[in-house]
């Protein structure tokens with residue numbers, strides 16, 4: 001599956017390629033698990049396996065961070081956690097708003113993993129007046145009338161859209177006009193944004209469709225093995241990322 005971003009070149013100004021940036025959270029997740037087990041050092045092979053990435057690629061990725069590890073010892077886990085967190089901008093707290101507090105928005109609001117990864121849910125916003133004031137995950141839902149004020153008062157630059165597809169573009173435009181410059185879009189629609197605004201899209205059904213495609217191919221191969229001479233349809237593109245090692249997030 002392709003990853004990347006929307007309105008910037010494939011390489012960031014500091015020289016870290018987008019594909020590397022997309023793998024940094026995978027390394028961070030694996031390193032955090034090691035850190036929680038008080039593991040002091042890790043080899044590139046072990047870390048690559050834990051992150052689901054090829055070890056040569058991992059070493060190349062870390063060279064962009066200026067981290068080369070120590071021969072025979074490996075990488076210092078705590079220092080790498082710090083380095084990657086700093087590179088991803090996670091050493092500061094990012095206030096995030098979630099717009100659309102239905103099944104998905106409420107599940108996201110209840111997800112404890114954001115806070116531990118540097119994201120604070122600053123506000124929950126929904127267009128349904130009946131939801132206003134009702135707490136979800138301990139945070140009172142606020143009406144969309146308040147959207148601009150909430151973003152301004154909380155200095156929010158990241159918005160999460162979990163509204164129906166038909167409302168997503170309009171919500172996106174309001175978020176951007178209010179100052180949001182990064183959007184995580186769960187609605188199954190392509191958002192149009194001005195330059196300087198990053199959009200990442202999450203679509204689990206697309207992930208399932210890719211798996212269905214591979215299942216179909218495996219079934220075709222099994223049938224061909226059982227019946228030599230049968231025609232197998234081979235995909236030109238698998239839809240996976242370079243190593244199948246990227247998160248279920250794609251450009252808008």
Ligand SMILES: NC(=O)c1ccc[n+]([C@@H]2O[C@H](COP(=O)([O-])OP(=O)(O)OC[C@H]3O[C@@H](n4cnc5c(N)ncnc54)[C@H](O)[C@@H]3O)[C@@H](O)[C@H]2O)c1
Nearest residue numbers: 100101102103104126127128163164165167187202203204
């Ligand atoms: N990306 C994924 O993998 C994934 C998975 C599940 C659902 N979804 C998508 O997420 C979205 C939400 O799904 P759901 O099951 O939570 O739906 P839902 O109907 O339970 O919730 C949608 C919420 O959005 C609110 N809303 C509607 N218009 C709004 C607007 N203009 N501004 C603010 N809030 C508004 C509604 O009041 C409602 O509370 C849908 O677009 C769905 O297709 C994506």
